[in-house]
Amino acid sequence: xxxxxxxxxxxxxxxxxxxxxxxxxxxxxxxxxxxxxxxxxxxxxxxxxxxxxxxxxxxxxxxxxxxxxxxxxxxxxxxxxxxxxxxxxxxxxxxxxxxxxxxxxxxxxxxxxxxxxxxxxxxxxxxxxxxxxxxxxxxxxxxxxxxxx
Numbered sequence: 001x002x003x004x005x006x007x008x009x010x011x012x013x014x015x016x017x018x019x020x021x022x023x024x025x026x027x028x029x030x031x032x033x034x035x036x037x038x039x040x041x042x043x044x045x046x047x048x049x050x051x052x053x054x055x056x057x058x059x060x061x062x063x064x065x066x067x068x069x070x071x072x073x074x075x076x077x078x079x080x081x082x083x084x085x086x087x088x089x090x091x092x093x094x095x096x097x098x099x100x101x102x103x104x105x106x107x108x109x110x111x112x113x114x115x116x117x118x119x120x121x122x123x124x125x126x127x128x129x130x131x132x133x134x135x136x137x138x139x140x141x142x143x144x145x146x147x148x149x
Contacts, residue, residue, distance in 0.1 A: 002029040002133075006102040008036050008093045008126070011067045014108030018137035022106035023075050025135070031103070034081040036096050037068050038089040061086075090125035097132060106135045 007022035009015040026033035039060055064084050072082045085092040097105055109123040123136045 002026070002031045002103040004034060004100060004102050005029070005031045005104045005106060006034045006036060006093070006097050006100065008038070008089075008105060008107040009068075009071065010037065010089075010108075011064075011071070012108065014137065018106055018108040018135075019071060019075060021135065021137055025104065025106065032081060033075060033077050034083070034096075034100055034102070035068060035072055035075070035077055036083045036085060036093060037064050038085045038087065038092040039064055040089060041086060057086075089122050090129060093122075093126055094129050097130060102132050104133045104135060105130055106137065108137045 002025060005022055005026040007019055009019065023033060025031070039057070042056060061084060068082050068084060069079070071077075072079065083096060085096060093105065093107070096102070105126055107123055107126060127134045127136060
């Protein structure tokens with residue numbers, strides 16, 4: 001059913017669970033697994049007078065590449081299917097999905113407020129903007145409420 005599965009990660013704990021789900025789905029479908037991590041730009045106006053943005057962004061990129069390569073090795077994903085992008089997380093994930101003819105986007109969610117409480121703001125944006133199927137992996141499954149008297 002799926003030929004190309006895109007796993008969008010921010011390297012958090014939810015991402016580990018979601019990564020394994022993405023790998024399982026890709027394996028079960030004989031699909032390519034593609035990894036993407038998006039680095040959001042640092043707004044210069046937030047740090048007036050700070051001139052080291054290029055160095056900070058380079059350091060962030062190097063760390064992201066290291067983590068993506070480690071994840072790729074663990075999941076057996078070829079280096080040609082690992083991408084670091086810069087920009088709006090939602091926009092870049094959707095762009096990569098469209099450019100790579102993705103059938104399924106898998107990502108984690110850990111939102112804490114409003115609709116984000118249910119999905120997470122990035123996950124919600126991907127869900128509503130994607131032209132393909134989207135699997136949102138929740139961070140914590142709801143616990144069954146039990147009452148004792």
